[in-house]
Amino acid sequence: MPKKAKELSARSVAIIKENGMHAVGGVDGLHLRIVKGSCAWILRVVVGQRVNAFGELKNHRRDIGLGPFPEVSLAEAREKARELKKLIRDGIDPLQEKQERLNALRIKKQREKTxxxxxxxxxxxxxxxxxxxxxxxxxxxxxxxxxxxxxxxxxxxxxxxxxxxxxxxxxxxxxxxxxxxxxxxxxxxxxxxxxxxxxxxxxxxxxxxxxxxxxGKAKREVKSLPSLPYSEASKFIQHLNTKGGIAAKALEFAILTACRSGEVFGATWNEINFDTQVWTIPKERMKAGKEHQVPLSDKALEILKSVEINKGLGEHIFIAPRGGMLSDMAITSLIRRMHAEQLEIDSIGYIDPKQNRVITTHGFRSTFRDWSADKTDYPREVCEHVLAHKLPDDVEAAYLRGAYLEKRKGLMADWANFCCLNIAE
Structure with a gap:
């Protein structure tokens, strides 16, 4: 049976100065460890057993820190030691429990994201x-x-x-x-x-x-963007043709193809097939996420050929004066200038009469749709496909992309002829 350490008083403990492990008694295994003047309480205990390097089952001795001395008094160290020894008698490994608690706190902290x-x-x-x-x-x-x-x-x-x-x-x-x-x-x-x-x-x-x-559900008021009445389209194109610059070319191309401005700004030369007269917009640039084929009228092709000189400046067709893609503001500013000029002539300018607002590039898609519904006999599906609107049935949409391509070519040629009706060759 191991020899019990003498139970030291607080005064006796305070005068210990020698480096090493000093048993203080009162609780078996309680020591004061001194290393170069630094003092700390250590409880040396046996916690279960483990197999050593020789395959022998040996008692597992552990040193458990109880805090520094004199911050932790002798009485406090003995009390902590008794509590830990009780846990060990109950089959609990205090160090393992502490590690598990720290791990749980660490995981909790990691999960406390704002x-x-x-x-x-x-x-x-x-x-x-x-x-x-x-x-x-x-x-x-x-x-x-x-x-x-x-x-x-x-x-x-x-x-x-x-x-x-x-x-x-x-x-x-x-x-x-x-x-x-x-x-x-x-x-x-x-x-x-x-x-x-x-x-x-x-x-x-x-x-x-x-x-x-x-x-609850809120009633959504759908507002269309200001558009020009189709009866004014030819006058607007005629005015537009008096403007120089790439923005005017891009705007006219957007009108004649009934495409969104972003699709036009991002258009590249490798998307154009001059032999079939088709512009294929990849799905990555389409709002619906599906490839879209745009039949090009002779007038739309003329615009492309007029800017072919820019081919060496980059992949995009309509290149901004300082390089890169055009912006919406370039087209918007052009329309506003044209509106101001027309306002001096007829005091009306280019206004959507239903909204009393200046027209927008996107609004020309509505202009095209109104014209195709009122002035042509093309099926609704053909007109909707020009605008790349999602059709109710995907099978129907796939069919229309192929079988109705020729009809869309005719529709776009008729639209270009209507827009350029009063423009002299």
Whole structure:
């Protein structure tokens, strides 16, 4: 039986100065360890058994630190030692339990991410996914504007659907389209948090059966962009032809093809087949995410040939004066200048009479659609396919891309003839 250490008093312990392990008694295994003047309490105990290098089962001796001396007094060290020895008698390894507790705290700390921290990672992912940098920036800015003030610094695991509703309620009716986009983006952020185990339970930004009963459906007012009546199209093109510069060429090409401005700005020479007179826009640049074939009228081809001199400046057809793609502002500024000039002539300018607003590039798609419905006998499906609108049936859409291509060629030729009706050759 091991010899019991003499139970030292606090005064006796205080005068120990020699380096080494000094048994202090009172509790078996309690020592004061001194190393170069630094003193600490150590409890030397046996915790279970383990196999040594020779395959022998030996007692597993452990040294457990109880804190520095004199910050931890002799009485406190003995009390801590008794508590630990009781745990050991109950079959608990204090060091293992402490390590497990520290690991649990570390994992908890790692999972305590703020909403902002999670959002910024999702923003970065979206920036890689979205081909248009402007859309990626808008994706982030709406969340920063509407969600950050209330949720930004909150631990994401603490956020509830009531918190999400509080973000959306102020704009749910007045800015419903924006609110719906924000809700969808919040749902994406919480999906990320759930995947990373930063959030558990149902997604608080989900709509069906979650936010729907709280916010309710809001009537969405769909506003079309200001467009020119088709009876004015020829006059506008005639005015446009008096303008020099690449912006005027791009705008006329957009009108004659009924394409979105972004599709025109991003057009490259390798997308044009001059033999078949077809412009093939890859799915990556289409709003619907599907490849779109655009029949080119003779007039549209003339515009392309007039800017062929720029081929050596880059892959894009309509290159900005300082290089790179044109911007929406270049076209918008051109339309506003033309409106101001026309206003001096007829005091009307280029206004959408239904909205009393200056027309836009995108509005010419509506101009084309109104003209095709009122002035032609082409089937609705053919006209909708020109605009690359998603048809109800994917099978029907695939059929129309092929079988109706020739009809769309005829439609686009008729549209070009209508737009250039009063323009002298």
């Amino acid at each position: 909403f902002k921290e999670c959002a910024e990672i999702v923003f970065a992912n979206k920036a890689r996914e979205l081909s248009n940098p402007k859309h990626a920036a808008q994706w982030a800015s709406t969340v920063e504007t509407y969600a950050y003030p209330k949720l930004g610094d909150r631990i994401i695991s603490s956020i509830t659907k009531a918190d999400i509703a509080a973000v959306l309620e102020p704009i749910w009716v007045s800015k419903n389209e924006t609110a719906q986009r924000v809700r969808g983006r919040l749902e994406n952020i919480f999906n990320y948090a759930k995947a990373m185990d930063y959030f558990t339970g149902d997604n608080p930004a989900a709509w069906k059966g979650n936010l729907e009963p709280i916010l």
